[in-house]
Amino acid sequence: xxxxxxxxxxxxxxxxxxxxxxxxxxxxxxxxxxxxxxxxxxxxxxxxxxxxxxxxxxxxxxxxxxxxxxxxxxxxxxxxxxxxxxxxxxxxxxxxxxxxxxxxxxxxxxxx
Amino acid sequence: xxxxxxxxxxxxxxxxxxxxxxxxxxxxxxxxxxxxxxxxxxxxxxxxxxxxxxxxxxxxxxxxxxxxxxxxxxxxxxxxxxxxxxxxxxxxxxxxxxxxxxxxxxxxxxxx
Numbered sequence: 001x002x003x004x005x006x007x008x009x010x011x012x013x014x015x016x017x018x019x020x021x022x023x024x025x026x027x028x029x030x031x032x033x034x035x036x037x038x039x040x041x042x043x044x045x046x047x048x049x050x051x052x053x054x055x056x057x058x059x060x061x062x063x064x065x066x067x068x069x070x071x072x073x074x075x076x077x078x079x080x081x082x083x084x085x086x087x088x089x090x091x092x093x094x095x096x097x098x099x100x101x102x103x104x105x106x107x108x109x110x111x112x
Numbered sequence: 113x114x115x116x117x118x119x120x121x122x123x124x125x126x127x128x129x130x131x132x133x134x135x136x137x138x139x140x141x142x143x144x145x146x147x148x149x150x151x152x153x154x155x156x157x158x159x160x161x162x163x164x165x166x167x168x169x170x171x172x173x174x175x176x177x178x179x180x181x182x183x184x185x186x187x188x189x190x191x192x193x194x195x196x197x198x199x200x201x202x203x204x205x206x207x208x209x210x211x212x213x214x215x216x217x218x219x220x221x222x223x224x
Contacts, residue, residue, distance in 0.1 A: 004155075033212075042199060042214035043156065059213075090155050092212075101148075101212060103155030 002026050006091050006104035013081040013111045021076040021107050023091030031094045032074040033058070033101070034066065036087040043090060049074055081111045116200045121219040130187040132218050134200030137181045144203055145176060146212065147185045149196040156199065156214075159185065190222045 035043040045058030049068040117135040124130040199217040
């Protein structure tokens with residue numbers, strides 16, 4: 001049982017480049033979310049999804065896009081990377097409200 | 113979501129009970145208290161959650177005061193592997209989405 005899988009684990013981008021952070025879960029969970037964690041800080045919600053085809057913005061959505069075409073996958077796109085987006089990104093999923101969320105191991109992104 | 117207040121750091125001796133407090137004085141009647149922890153820079157790990165009754169599972173116990181304005185997470189026999197940042201989160205269940213609002217957490221250090 002893989003749980004929540006994030007790829008890549010590490011990435012270095014140049015300012016202005018684009019990329020997609022992948023997140024996949026094999027637990028058939030409806031709810032999926034993306035968070036970022038800056039050094040010494042707690043996690044901040046970027047975008048979330050309550051099911052395939054439904055997404056919404058979290059606390060810090062600017063500079064990021066998401067889509068949810070399948071239950072399993074919830075990719076996060078950076079259209080034009082900026083140094084301020086240097087962070088660790090975590091994806092999470094849960095089967096329903098009021099239940100535990102499962103987190104991936106994170107993607108460490110550096111934008112130079 | 114109600115805001116939570118936690119001590120920045122705590123120490124505990126190995127083998128002793130670790131008691132981590134959390135204040136959530138603005139909690140609403142339908143909001144659950146969740147606890148997660150983050151070891152090193154791994155993805156957060158769910159520990160326990162509760163609404164008004166005390167809860168216990170294989171990892172920890174959660175004690176919620178009668179007025180629900182504060183709670184305590186108890187790790188009954190702390191080990192070195194329990195060294196982590198512990199997050200107390202209050203989350204409503206009638207919002208149509210799974211949104212965990214993380215604060216800065218408590219950095220718990222278990223000493224040999």
